[in-house]
Every structure is written in structure tokens, then in C-alpha cells.
Amino acid sequence: MRAPIYLLALLFTGSAAFANDPPTKPIKNVAVKEDAPAKEEPKSSKDLKDLKDSKALKDVKESKESKDSKAAEAARLKEAAAADELAAKIAEKLAVIRKEKETKGRVIGAPPLVRPYSLAPRSVETTAKNKKAEVAHEVAHWSYEGESGPLNWGKMNSTNTKCDLGERQSPIDIRDGIKVELDSINFDYKPVQFTVIDNGHTIQVNLSSGNYINVSGKSYELMQFHFHRPSEERINGKGFDMVAHLVHKDREGKLAVVAVLLEAGQAQEIIQLVWNNLPLEKNDPVKALSNIDLSKLLPAKRDYYTYMGSLTTPPCSEGVLWLVLKQPMEMSADQLAIFSRLYPMNARPIQRSSGRIIKESR
Numbered sequence: 428m429r430a431p432i433y434l435l436a437l438l439f440t441g442s443a444a445f446a447n448d449p450p451t452k453p454i455k456n457v458a459v460k461e462d463a464p465a466k467e468e469p470k471s472s473k474d475l476k477d478l479k480d481s482k483a484l485k486d487v488k489e490s491k492e493s494k495d496s497k498a499a500e501a502a503r504l505k506e507a508a509a510a511d512e513l514a515a516k517i518a519e520k521l522a523v524i525r526k527e528k529e530t531k532g533r534v535i536g537a538p539p540l541v542r543p544y545s546l547a548p549r550s551v552e553t554t555a556k557n558k559k560a561e562v563a564h565e566v567a568h569w570s571y572e573g574e575s576g577p578l579n580w581g582k583m584n585s586t587n588t589k590c591d592l593g594e595r596q597s598p599i600d601i602r603d604g605i606k607v608e609l610d611s612i613n614f615d616y617k618p619v620q621f622t623v624i625d626n627g628h629t630i631q632v633n634l635s636s637g638n639y640i641n642v643s644g645k646s647y648e649l650m651q652f653h654f655h656r657p658s659e660e661r662i663n664g665k666g667f668d669m670v671a672h673l674v675h676k677d678r679e680g681k682l683a684v685v686a687v688l689l690e691a692g693q694a695q696e697i698i699q700l701v702w703n704n705l706p707l708e709k710n711d712p713v714k715a716l717s718n719i720d721l722s723k724l725l726p727a728k729r730d731y732y733t734y735m736g737s738l739t740t741p742p743c744s745e746g747v748l749w750l751v752l753k754q755p756m757e758m759s760a761d762q763l764a765i766f767s768r769l770y771p772m773n774a775r776p777i778q779r780s781s782g783r784i785i786k787e788s789r
């Protein structure tokens with residue numbers, strides 16, 4: 428029995444040392460160990476076998492322990508990675524919330540400076556210079572060419588994913604429309620106050636309230652209009668010199684955009700009025716002294732194409748009702764030249780129509 432006791436003692440001291448137990452145990456073990464002669468060799472073959480078995484047992488135990496500790500380490504690492512990921516997600520979310528707050532704050536105090544489609548308050552005064560700088564910075568995020576151009580809009584910001592992945596994007600090449608008796612668009616426009624702003628992407632005119640359209644029993648209020656050169660939309664492959672987008676919003680916040688195609692010809696009174704009030708600086712709104720009557724920008728014939736699409740600028744949000752008037756309006760070569768000095772090209776390329784239904788007035 429001496430050998431097994433000795434081995435037991437050895438095993439116990441070893442594991443105790445590894446386990447880094449409190450000092451009471453090793454002291455006890457040492458006592459046990461002293462009882463058993465340390466250097467005595469096993470005498471019989473049975474003893475030898477016992478020793479081997481015991482060693483094998485110890486090896487297995489150790490390897491199992493190391494496996495266990497490896498698994499534990501892996502689990503710990505996995506847990507740490509999950510915690511890191513969670514922390515990153517929280518930080519990301521916080522950044523988004525902070526950004527939203529900032530944007531909200533900006534919109535309350537200032538006119539819609541950021542996007543051609545921003546539908547904001549009608550107040551016209553800029554409150555602070557630093558707000559302007561902030562907005563200018565944001566404006567620099569996307570453009571119509573190069574790395575920040577339309578092909579990369581969807582990758583520039585997580586809110587812009589529709590620009591890449593949407594199946595209801597604008598503009599499109601309008602063709603193969605279904606010719607039907609479309610409800611006429613009822614324009615209820617009158618002279619209102621206006622503010623002109625160069626937002627870094629286009630010239631935009633923000634309007635006081637009072638202008639409405641009614642189409643298919645729904646009423647939308649005109650918020651702003653802006654220009655693109657050349658026209659973003661094409662009709663059977665044909666583009667136009669420019670287009671004016673008249674952006675309307677209903678009570679639920681849904682958008683309806685009336686597109687007025689523009690081509691070189693006679694000077695246009697409303698466009699001249701806007702150009703007369705062009706701001707000297709970007710993001711510095713100019714409040715005009717006179718009123719503007721948008722009914723003068725509309726063609727005599729109000730036949731139109733209609734389809735469901737999106738904003739043509741980031742974030743490319745969908746669910747926008749497009750109403751493209753068939754009859755183009757004219758503007759003079761001089762008026763065209765003035766816009767092209769500021770924006771020689773600010774049109775998003777044609778998007779997939781993906782089997783969308785297009786209807787048109789017969």
C-alpha cells in the first residue's frame with residue numbers, strides 16, 4: 428500500500444500546486460509526502476503497472492483539463508467579442524441619435540438647407556454662422572461626380588442604402604406608358620412669398636404656404652421647387668435642357684413631385700424672378716421682396732406621365748408620386764447659361780424601371 432499512498436500524495440501535491448490553493452493544503456500535503464519516502468522505486472510489476480496507470484490517468488486528466496481551459500478561454504474570448512460588438516452597436520446607435528438631434532435642432536432654427544427635397548419650415552433667417560458651416564460640411568458629403576457621385580451615394584451613409592438597393596428609384600426613362608383617361612391635376616397656385624437658396628446641389632426656392640395640387644382626390648401642398656441640368660427624366664430616351672421639380676407634400680408626409688421640363692427658347696418670367704434673387708453665397712438664403720406665382724411656370728396643356736419613384740438625391744427615399752408634365756416650357760439661352768455657370772451638371776443618371784407601371788394621359 429505504500430506506493431499508492433506515495434503516488435496519491437504526489438498527485439495531490441502536484442494538483443494542489445497547479446491549482447494555487449490556499450497555503451493550508453500544501454502544508455498538509457507536505458506532511459503526507461514526508462510519510463511516504465520520496466525516492467523509493469516501486470518494487471513489483473504490479474506496482475509498476477499501477478504507477479503507469481496512474482500516470483496515464485494523470486496525463487488524461489491534465490490533457491482534459493487543458494482542453495477544458497482552452498474551451499473556457501475560447502468561450503471567454505467569444506463573450507468578450509460579443510460584448511465589444513454590442514458596445515460598438517450601442518455607440519453607433521448613439522451617434523445616429525445624436526446626429527438626428529443635431530439635424531432636428533438645425534431644421535427648427537434654419538431653413539431647409541441640406542437637400543433639394545428637405546421639406547422644412549418656412550422661416551428664412553439663418554441664425555448663426557457656425558450653423559452655416561455645419562450645413563456646408565454636410566452638403567459636401569455627396570455630389571454628382573467622382574467618389575462622392577451617384578454610383579457611391581448608397582455606400583456613403585447607412586441611411587442611403589435605397590440609392591443602391593431600391594427598385595423604385597428615380598429618375599427613369601419614361602416609355603411604354605399605359606395610355607388612359609388620367610385624372611387631371613388640379614393646380615391651386617397663387618402668389619406667395621419665397622426664399623432662394625443655393626444649397627450646394629442646386630438652386631432651390633422655398634415657398635410660403637398657400638399652394639396646392641389635388642390629384643386623384645388627394646391634396647398636396649407645394650413646399651419648394653428646384654432645378655436640374657440637364658433634365659433628370661427622359662421621355663422615350665430624349666432628355667431636355669433642364670427640369671424644374673415642384674415638390675409637394677400631403678398631410679401624411681407623402682410626396683408628389685410635378686416635373687416641368689424646360690428647353691431653350693423664350694425667356695421665362697418665373698425663372699428670371701428666381702435668378703434675380705440668386706444668393707451670393709452657398710447656404711445663405713435670400714428672401715425676395717416680391718411674391719412668386721408658380722402657375723406661370725406651368726404649361727398650358729397639363730397632360731402628364733405618372734409613376735411611383737423616389738427622391739433623386741440621397742437618401743433616395745421611395746414612395747414618391749411622380750407627375751411629369753408632357754409639354755415642356757421654354758427658358759432663354761441666357762437663363763440656361765446662368766444656371767450652368769453654377770451647376771453645369773446636377774442630374775442623377777437614369778435608374779432601372781424594374782417593370783414599374785407608367786401611366787400617361789391619352
Ligand SMILES: [Zn+2]
Binds near residue numbers: 672
Ligand atoms: Zn429634383
